[in-house]
Amino acid sequence: MAVAEFRTGLRAWLDRHDLTPGPDHTLEGHIAQLSRVHKALYDAGWMRYGWPVEVGGLGGPPILRAVVGEEVVGRNLAEPGPYSMVEVLAPTLIDYAPARLAAEMVPRLLSGEEQWCQGFSEPGAGSDLASLATRATPRGDDWAVNGQKVWTSFAQYSARCVLLTRTSPGHNGITAFFVDMDSPGITVRPLRTMHGVDEFCEVYLDDVVVPGKRMLGRPGDGWRLAMDLLPHERSTCFWQRIAYLYTRFDRLVAEAQNPDDSDLGAAYLALHTLRCRSRATQHRLADGARLGPETSIDKVLLATAEQHLYDTARDLLPGTVELDESPWRTEFLYSRAATIYGGTAEIQRNIIARRLLDLGAG
Amino acid sequence: MTVDDQARALLAQAVRKTMDAVSGHPLDQALVELGWLDMLDEMPEIATPLVFKLLGETGAHAPLLNDVVLHAAGRPVGATVPLPFAGGAWVVWERGDNLGATLDGELPIHRVTVGAPVPLAAGRRALGWWLAGTARAMLALARSHALDRVQFGRKVASFQAVRHRLAETLVGIEGAEATLAAAADELGCLLAKAAAGQAALTAARHCQQVLGGIGFTAEHDLHRHVRRTLVLDALLGSSRELIRQAGAAVRAQGSAPRLVSL
Numbered sequence: 156m157a158v159a160e161f162r163t164g165l166r167a168w169l170d171r172h173d174l175t176p177g178p179d180h181t182l183e184g185h186i187a188q189l190s191r192v193h194k195a196l197y198d199a200g201w202m203r204y205g206w207p208v209e210v211g212g213l214g215g216p217p218i219l220r221a222v223v224g225e226e227v228v229g230r231n232l233a234e235p236g237p238y239s240m241v242e243v244l245a246p247t248l249i250d251y252a253p254a255r256l257a258a259e260m261v262p263r264l265l266s267g268e269e270q271w272c273q274g275f276s277e278p279g280a281g282s283d284l285a286s287l288a289t290r291a292t293p294r295g296d297d298w299a300v301n302g303q304k305v306w307t308s309f310a311q312y313s314a315r316c317v318l319l320t321r322t323s324p325g326h327n328g329i330t331a332f333f334v335d336m337d338s339p340g341i342t343v344r345p346l347r348t349m350h351g352v353d354e355f356c357e358v359y360l361d362d363v364v365v366p367g368k369r370m371l372g373r374p375g376d377g378w379r380l381a382m383d384l385l386p387h388e389r390s391t392c393f394w395q396r397i398a399y400l401y402t403r404f405d406r407l408v409a410e411a412q413n414p415d416d417s418d419l420g421a422a423y424l425a426l427h428t429l430r431c432r433s434r435a436t437q438h439r440l441a442d443g444a445r446l447g448p449e450t451s452i453d454k455v456l457l458a459t460a461e462q463h464l465y466d467t468a469r470d471l472l473p474g475t476v477e478l479d480e481s482p483w484r485t486e487f488l489y490s491r492a493a494t495i496y497g498g499t500a501e502i503q504r505n506i507i508a509r510r511l512l513d514l515g516a517g
Numbered sequence: 518m519t520v521d522d523q524a525r526a527l528l529a530q531a532v533r534k535t536m537d538a539v540s541g542h543p544l545d546q547a548l549v550e551l552g553w554l555d556m557l558d559e560m561p562e563i564a565t566p567l568v569f570k571l572l573g574e575t576g577a578h579a580p581l582l583n584d585v586v587l588h589a590a591g592r593p594v595g596a597t598v599p600l601p602f603a604g605g606a607w608v609v610w611e612r613g614d615n616l617g618a619t620l621d622g623e624l625p626i627h628r629v630t631v632g633a634p635v636p637l638a639a640g641r642r643a644l645g646w647w648l649a650g651t652a653r654a655m656l657a658l659a660r661s662h663a664l665d666r667v668q669f670g671r672k673v674a675s676f677q678a679v680r681h682r683l684a685e686t687l688v689g690i691e692g693a694e695a696t697l698a699a700a701a702d703e704l705g706c707l708l709a710k711a712a713a714g715q716a717a718l719t720a721a722r723h724c725q726q727v728l729g730g731i732g733f734t735a736e737h738d739l740h741r742h743v744r745r746t747l748v749l750d751a752l753l754g755s756s757r758e759l760i761r762q763a764g765a766a767v768r769a770q771g772s773a774p775r776l777v778s779l
Contacts, residue, residue, distance in 0.1 A: 158779055162778075162779075221779055222779055225779070404773050408767055408771060408772055409772070415764070416765045417760055417761045417764055418764065419764035419765075420760035420762070420763040420764025420765070420767070421764070423708075423763055423764065424711055424715075427696060428692040428693070428695065428712050430775070431692075431696045434699065434777050434779060435699075438779075452691045455688045456688065501677075501681070504680065504684035504685065505684075507687055511684075511687060512680075512683055512684065514663065514683065515672070515674060515675065516675070517675055517676075517677055
């Protein structure tokens with residue numbers, strides 16, 4: 156199906172079906188709204204395009220998913236954060252889970268029936284993810300997992316977790332599992348963050364028993380899984396986040412009194428540059444390219460544009476962030492994390508220097 | 518590689534070889550012999566980015582911007598036309614070797630008192646590619662210096678502060694090239710020129726710093742690219758001016774145009 160035709164059909168459908176969020180602006184409300192939107196889109200088929208038939212999809216190129224994300228987020232029907240988990244975790248299941256498990260589980264994620272989370276970072280393993288220490292040890296056909304994860308987004312709402320564990324030393328000793336979050340021994344504790352939304356959690360794993368058939372890939376495939384996941388995060392996911400940032404910029408333009416043209420223009424140029432770059436990335440992915448370290452450029456452009464946008468909002472809406480309880484405050488504060496999550500700005504520049512500029516080891 | 522890709526690679530090879538050999542007026546003539554004016558007429562979408570980016574990468578120059586602007590205006594090419602410069606000034610980029618007082622002493626660019634409005638989108642896009650090529654030339658110089666130069670017993674390329682400056686330079690260039698490749702209308706070309714100007718100015722700052730003392734000498738090639746960056750950025754509107762214009766356009770429309778879609 157041609158992208159333009161698909162977009163036209165989707166827009167017409169969204170015009171006819173009112174999915175406007177209700178008055179609940181809590182994180183719980185956002186999650187419920189996302190689930191409602193995904194269910195409606197899944198039942199109508201839209202949410203199934205761009206996904207393989209084997210996992211409940213209707214086929215077609217992944218770029219169709221980016222179109223759905225752009226329309227949903229661009230119309231403020233759902234928040235991009237929780238939505239992005241679909242784009243990150245469904246491809247991981249498709250690539251690494253046993254076929255039957257992927258076929259059983261992925262439709263639950265696409266249809267909004269379940270939310271999933273990603274258990275990667277640990278208190279001692281942030282930028283240095285490969286040093287993670289949560290241990291999985293064989294116990295008959297099962298594995299027993301002990302350790303602690305942190306920064307696990309939406310864990311308190313999640314039914315499943317893609318969990319990285321250590322099964323032996325080194326990069327090749329990391330093994331991934333697909334874990335039910337209601338397993339005995341799992342405790343979730345949301346973190347209080349500076350922007351007031353408790354989306355990040357600590358997850359404690361105390362002798363959690365995971366069946367061997369829930370392993371993703373083979374023992375030692377975990378690092379490769381984590382690296383393969385990044386390009387997903389930086390393609391379709393980014394496109395919906397960009398759509399979101401454009402809506403915020405539009406709102407800034409509407410609300411600012413006599414805004415400075417240079418400030419507006421600079422924020423717009425950063426967004427436009429990001430959008431052009433990301434579009435090229437979506438098309439490379441659609442043409443079958445394997446995305447790699449060059450997506451670190453997309454990541455730096457996104458984080459920079461996002462912080463630039465909210466710095467500009469604070470400049471052009473003086474007092475709003477400091478004096479009023481508006482979304483601008485929450486969003487401004489959240490934007491401070493853009494150069495930290497998903498690989499810090501410094502890690503991205505290290506990757507660019509090493510892999511793209513071939514400057515040798517640092 | 519498709520046949521088109523092959524043809525393009527061969528063309529690029531021929532143009533680069535010519536630019537490595539000659540610059541200025543002789544290059545202007547050599548490019549006419551290579552079919553520059555025909556290409557501009559028949560396939561400007563391929564010819565302009567290819568030729569202008571190579572001007573930047575090789576450090577050569579020729580007054581081809583006249584042709585791009587005249588072609589877009591539907592006027593005869595091969596001549597000159599007054600071009601707007603930053604600050605409301607006008608200049609003429611001559612087709613001879615009559616050098617003037619321009620910061621980039623190789624370029625025969627002169628102030629003139631008046632000019633008439635001309636369509637600028639195509640010219641801005643062409644200059645954007647030139648600036649992107651110039652930025653890549655500076656990055657290449659700084660990169661090879663960082664890998665050769667040893668201090669404290671280590672290649673300076675091993676220091677994170679140096680690596681991050683070079684990484685930041687590449688981010689700017691890649692972003693600008695994405696806007697150039699997507700530039701189709703007036704605003705898109707304006708934004709692409711602004712992005713390319715910014716990227717080249719960023720490259721000039723970071724690469725000069727990475728090159729240290731040698732990059733400040735006239736013996737090293739960097740200063741030629743720095744001078745060219747400053748002049749080309751200001752030609753047909755500086756990045757600062759273009760950004761302000763883009764902001765005014767957004768304010769007037771009341772929302773941000775989504776210039777590219779999937």
